[in-house]
Structure formats: C-alpha cells, structure tokens
Amino acid sequence: MTIRTVVFGLGSMGYGIAKSLLNSELTVRGIDVNLDAENRFRADGGSTSERIDSISNASIVISVVLNAAQTEDVLFGESGVADTMKQGAVFISCATVAPDFARNMEARLEKLGVLFLDAPISGGSVKAASGQLTVMASGSATAFKVARPALDAMAERVFELGNSAGAGSAMKVVNQLLAGVHIAAAAEAMTFGISQGIDAAKTLEVISECAGTSWMFENRGAHIAKGDYTPHSAVDIFVKDLGIVSDVARGSKFSAPLTAAALQQFVAASGAGFGREDDAAVAKIYARNASLELPGDS
Amino acid sequence: MTIRTVVFGLGSMGYGIAKSLLNSELTVRGIDVNLDAENRFRADGGSTSERIDSISNASIVISVVLNAAQTEDVLFGESGVADTMKQGAVFISCATVAPDFARNMEARLEKLGVLFLDAPISGGSVKAASGQLTVMASGSATAFKVARPALDAMAERVFELGNSAGAGSAMKVVNQLLAGVHIAAAAEAMTFGISQGIDAAKTLEVISECAGTSWMFENRGAHIAKGDYTPHSAVDIFVKDLGIVSDVARGSKFSAPLTAAALQQFVAASGAGFGREDDAAVAKIYARNASLELPGDS
Numbered sequence: 001m002t003i004r005t006v007v008f009g010l011g012s013m014g015y016g017i018a019k020s021l022l023n024s025e026l027t028v029r030g031i032d033v034n035l036d037a038e039n040r041f042r043a044d045g046g047s048t049s050e051r052i053d054s055i056s057n058a059s060i061v062i063s064v065v066l067n068a069a070q071t072e073d074v075l076f077g078e079s080g081v082a083d084t085m086k087q088g089a090v091f092i093s094c095a096t097v098a099p100d101f102a103r104n105m106e107a108r109l110e111k112l113g114v115l116f117l118d119a120p121i122s123g124g125s126v127k128a129a130s131g132q133l134t135v136m137a138s139g140s141a142t143a144f145k146v147a148r149p150a151l152d153a154m155a156e157r158v159f160e161l162g163n164s165a166g167a168g169s170a171m172k173v174v175n176q177l178l179a180g181v182h183i184a185a186a187a188e189a190m191t192f193g194i195s196q197g198i199d200a201a202k203t204l205e206v207i208s209e210c211a212g213t214s215w216m217f218e219n220r221g222a223h224i225a226k227g228d229y230t231p232h233s234a235v236d237i238f239v240k241d242l243g244i245v246s247d248v249a250r251g252s253k254f255s256a257p258l259t260a261a262a263l264q265q266f267v268a269a270s271g272a273g274f275g276r277e278d279d280a281a282v283a284k285i286y287a288r289n290a291s292l293e294l295p296g297d298s
Numbered sequence: 299m300t301i302r303t304v305v306f307g308l309g310s311m312g313y314g315i316a317k318s319l320l321n322s323e324l325t326v327r328g329i330d331v332n333l334d335a336e337n338r339f340r341a342d343g344g345s346t347s348e349r350i351d352s353i354s355n356a357s358i359v360i361s362v363v364l365n366a367a368q369t370e371d372v373l374f375g376e377s378g379v380a381d382t383m384k385q386g387a388v389f390i391s392c393a394t395v396a397p398d399f400a401r402n403m404e405a406r407l408e409k410l411g412v413l414f415l416d417a418p419i420s421g422g423s424v425k426a427a428s429g430q431l432t433v434m435a436s437g438s439a440t441a442f443k444v445a446r447p448a449l450d451a452m453a454e455r456v457f458e459l460g461n462s463a464g465a466g467s468a469m470k471v472v473n474q475l476l477a478g479v480h481i482a483a484a485a486e487a488m489t490f491g492i493s494q495g496i497d498a499a500k501t502l503e504v505i506s507e508c509a510g511t512s513w514m515f516e517n518r519g520a521h522i523a524k525g526d527y528t529p530h531s532a533v534d535i536f537v538k539d540l541g542i543v544s545d546v547a548r549g550s551k552f553s554a555p556l557t558a559a560a561l562q563q564f565v566a567a568s569g570a571g572f573g574r575e576d577d578a579a580v581a582k583i584y585a586r587n588a589s590l591e592l593p594g595d596s
Contacts, residue, residue: 206457219509
C-alpha cells in the first residue's frame with residue numbers, strides 16, 4: 001500500500017526530512033510558501049501538486065515550520081488543513097513550541113478525528129538530510145503507529161516520552177534551555193579568554209579536552225575561532241527558543257536565572273543587528289562590551 | 299640520578315599526584331597539615347620526613363593546596379619553603395588562582411633563583427590517582443625542563459601555554475567559568491524538566507544524545523538523577539572558583555552575565571547549608587525555589 005505523506009515547510013530541516021521520506025519510497029508532497037523551494041523539491045523527484053488533493057489523501061502530514069503561530073496557521077489558518085485531513089491520519093508537529101500549545105493542538109484535532117504527534121526534532125540540517133534526526137515525541141499509541149513509517153525514514157532515534165502531547169515539547173524546551181545557555185557560555189568563555197590574552201583557537205583546543213567542554217562549545221566555539229558567522233542556526237532562533245523557555249518557566253513559577261542571562265545576550269545580539277547571523281555571533285556582544293577584537297575582525 | 303620531589307597537600311588531588319610520582323620511581327615526600335593523610339601516605343610507601351631537610355634537597359616541589367592564600371603560605375608563610383628551596387629547583391603550582399597571582403609568585407621566586415611553573419590541573423581525583431591529569435601550564439623553558447619528570451608522571455596531557463606564569467592560570471579560569479556555568483545549567487535544566495513533569499533520569503537519558511549535552515551535564519546530571527550528593531567536588535569549590543572568574547573578569551572590565559548568575563546559585567546553595575555537598579546540590583536551590591521534589595527526596 002502506498003503511504004502518502006505531505007511535508008509543510010521546505011526550509012533546511014523540512015527539506016531534509018522530505019528528501020529522507022522520498023529516499024524511503026514514501027509518496028511525498030512538499031509545500032512551501034517559497035516557490036523556489038517547491039521547484040527545487042520537484043527537480044529532486046518530489047511532488048508539489050495543489051494542496052487540497054494531496055492533503056485529503058495523506059495519512060501523514062508533517063509540519064516543519066518555524067514556530068507555534070505558523071503551526072497553528074498550517075492547521076487552522078485561512079487554508080488550514082485540519083478540516084481537510086482524513087479521519088485517522090496523523091499530524092506530526094516538529095516546531096519547537098510550548099507544551100501547552102502542543103496539548104491544545106492535540107485536543108482541537110481530536111474533535112475532528114485527526115491524530116496529533118508532538119514531535120520536536122534535534123540534530124541540524126545535515127542529519128535531517130541523511131534521515132538521522134533525533135525525535136522527542138509524545139502522543140497516543142495510535143498516533144505513533146500511523147506516524148511510524150515517517151519516523152523511521154527521518155530519524156535515527158525516536159524517544160517515546162508519553163501517551164499524550166506536551167511531553168515531547170517539554171523535553172525539547174529542556175534541550176533548548178541547555179543549548180542556548182551553552183552557546184552563550186561558549187561565547188562568554190572564549191571572549192573572556194581573549195581578554196586574558198588567550199587566543200580563541202587555543203581555548204577551543206584545550207577546553208575541548210577538559211571538563212568545561214560541551215557539544216555547543218566544540219561546535220559553535222569553532223565558528224568563533226574561525227570568525228565564520230554563516231548562519232547554520234541564527235541568533236533569532238535562540239531569541240525565540242529561550243523566550244519559550246523563559247515563558248514556560250515563568251508560567252510554572254520556575255526561577256531560571258541562567259536562561260534569563262543567556263536570553264538577554266541573544267536579545268542584545270539581535271538588537272545590535274546580528275539576528276540573522278549564526279548564533280555564535282552572540283560573541284560579538286561580549287567582545288563589544290569589553291572592547292575586544294574577535295578572530296576575523298579588522 | 300635520584301630526582302627528589304615534595305608534594306604539599308595530600309587531599310584527593312594531591313594524594314593521587316604523590317602516588318603517581320611514587321609509581322614513576324621518583325623520590326616523594328608528602329606533606330600535609332592532616333597527619334592522618336601523612337600516615338596513610340607513609341603506609342603506601344611514601345616518605346613524610348621533617349620539612350627543612352626534604353625541601354632543601356628537592357629539585358621539584360608540587361603544591362596541590364586549595365587556593366591562592368594557601369599557595370602563598372606554602373611559599374612565603376611562617377614556615378614557607380621559598381627561602382629553603384635550592385637554586386634552580388622548580389615550584390609547580392596546581393591550585394586554581396588568578397593569573398596575576400601566578401605572575402606575582404613567579405616574580406618573587408625569580409629573585410630567589412627558584413623556578414615557577416603555573417600549572418593548574420583538570421581531571422578529578424580518579425585521573426589524579428592514575429597519573430592521567432590534564433595540566434594547563436605556562437612558565438620558562440627551564441621551569442618546564444626541570445618539572446618534566448613530575449609532569450610526565452602525573453599527567454596524560456600537558457598543554458604548554460606560554461613562556462611565563464599567568465597563561466596557565468588564565469586557561470584554568472576559562473575552564474572553571476564553563477564548568478561552573480554548565481553545572482548550574484544542568485541543575486536548571488533537570489529541575490525545569492521536573493517542573494514540566496519530566497523524570498530527571500529521562501532528561502539525562504534523552505539530552506545526553508542531543509545537542510544540549512555537556513561533560514558536566516552527563517557527569518553531574520547523573521548525581522541529580524540518583525539523588526547522590528556525596529562530594530566528589532563540593533559546592534564551595536565553585537563559590538571560590540566562579541568568584542575568581544568574576545573577580546578577574548571585573549578587573550579586566552569584562553561583563554560576564556552567565557558567570558554572575560551561576561555564581562549566585564552556588565552562593566545560595568552554600569548559604570542554604572549545602573556548601574560541603576557535591577556541587578550538583580546547586581539543584582536543591584532550584585527545587586526549593588519552585589517547590590519541587592528531587593530524586594532522593596522523601
């Protein structure tokens with residue numbers, strides 16, 4: 001039996017997921033507001049036919065859009081798919097959102113007979129393209145079952161975190177707390193090292209071998225040491241994601257001082273004009289505030 | 299030729315170093331204010347003879363004490379060794395101190411014809427005992443040369459960071475910035491997860507596979523998930539070390555908001571009575587502030 005899937009959002013993550021599904025011989029229709037992305041997907045062997053037709057036939061719709069507002073728009077906006085999806089089909093939501101938002105989407109779709117899988121992703125665009133993402137998922141057993149062919153195609157590892165929406169998003173928010181704090185900490189440490197006369201490349205070399213290291217330190221520290229701020233993931237993503245952490249924490253009366261401090265550094269980086277640069281550009285705020293030169297300056 | 303060494307401080311790190319030197323067939327005298335530690339070292343095959351004699355014959359004196367004040371006391375206190383050490387011998391200083399303090403010790407010893415190696419260590423007591431520490435060292439070529447037999451015995455890796463004191467301590471301070479921020483971030487993330495209904499052990503399992511991980515998250519996160527606060531390294535160590543980071547940063551007019559936020563959490567943990575528990579006990583502050591239960595509570 002042909003499994004028909006639709007992927008909303010052909011950005012760096014969505015495009016990779018759509019390609020991974022194609023490689024697994026699922027039928028994939030890719031939809032994006034950017035027609036260039038759709039044309040590229042068609043050239044790569046995908047389909048981009050008109051929406052209504054593809055949606056009503058699909059058993060799996062995957063949403064890889066930017067945030068909660070876009071997710072809600074895909075489902076319930078002017079040309080939203082919630083009413084068009086067939087009974088028993090599953091909507092896999094990959095954006096980083098607050099757990100309450102995910103629970104709300106699940107409840108609204110349940111009334112329409114449509115399944116919801118709360119399934120944020122981690123791993124970056126390279127792993128998306130190779131079908132090796134990590135998925136932090138929660139939802140009903142039926143939602144997992146219907147979604148399984150797509151999950152198998154896009155992910156190396158699927159964590160099943162609970163039988164209803166919310167737990168997947170909660171875990172993703174925990175991950176973003178750490179990721180954001182660690183990027184800002186990497187920037188703080190490398191620029192502090194510069195203030196003490198230590199070359200950034202030397203800090204990267206030594207600390208990577210010590211207990212102070214982190215996944216983000218090694219990854220984003222390399223960007224700072226090279227002075228390369230080509231956006232793999234932009235500053236504004238962490239303005240958004242640490243904003244979600246901060247909102248969820250405050251809503252739970254949970255005091256999160258490191259999150260707060262890191263968020264302000266990303267807000268400053270965005271305010272200073274670096275919002276679309278790589279998130280490692282948060283180092284530029286530290287450098288400016290201490291009148292330091294970074295690698296690549298001058 | 300017999301190489302005579304002296305180790306000041308037979309705590310968890312110093313004892314391991316002294317044993318590693320013994321295993322390398324150097325002559326080692328161990329000195330500690332705690333006579334139990336000296337007795338234990340003698341039982342293990344080391345020597346603990348009276349100070350003056352051992353110091354004046356040694357070519358290498360290693361100081362593995364707690365902080366700058368104790369280091370200065372070992373060298374220049376009432377029974378300080380600076381005047382007793384022989385010309386051309388080297389003093390290897392392993393405590394975490396401010397770079398300026400290390401430069402000051404080097405300058406004062408230089409006047410006495412004694413070499414100084416600024417050589418903070420990383421790796422913990424297990425690696426100390428097996429001679430596999432990482433050393434972040436700076437000093438003159440002669441200081442490195444005289445110190446080499448001891449460095450070879452105690453360390454798996456020696457980073458040579460410059461030809462005078464200061465650079466070694468600066469790198470160690472950078473490492474402590476990251477280590478301290480990452481421990482507090484691990485506590486913030488795991489307790490935040492608990493506030494969202496996620497089990498701490500599940501957070502540890504999932505995040506260890508994601509981009510949010512760090513060396514400290516995996517190490518100290520396990521302590522939190524088990525509710526085990528047996529002090530491998532105590533809260534008060536980070537009150538001290540992030541205090542050094544904070545002081546050095548302020549002295550260089552370097553704004554370090556994550557350091558500041560993390561330091562306050564460790565200060566609160568110490569103030570609340572957890573100063574001698576494992577540094578992962580900073581999680582107890584987060585839990586109390588959000589009325590949450592940690593693993594091991596109740």
